[in-house]
Amino acid sequence: MRALLWVVGVVAGVLILLGLLLEAVRWLIIIGVIALAAVVVFAIVKTRRVAHRHSATHR
Numbered sequence: 001m002r003a004l005l006w007v008v009g010v011v012a013g014v015l016i017l018l019g020l021l022l023e024a025v026r027w028l029i030i031i032g033v034i035a036l037a038a039v040v041v042f043a044i045v046k047t048r049r050v051a052h053r054h055s056a057t058h059r
Contacts, residue, residue, distance in 0.1 A: 005039055005042060005046075008035055008042075009036065009039045011035060012032045012033075012035035012039060014032075015028045015031055015032030015035065016028070016029055016032035018032075
């Protein structure tokens with residue numbers, strides 16, 4: 001799961017850089033930002049699940 005997050009994050013970064021280099025291709029920036037936001041949301045959800053499981057086992 002962590003590897004998938006890294007791959008999507010790297011792809012999002014590459015798409016954003018490509019979009020900045022090729023100003024005419026604005027949809028690359030949009031896709032990159034959406035993918036980056038998805039990675040951030042995914043990471044937050046995963047972290048909360050792990051923290052919730054961890055706190056539940058120590059009760």
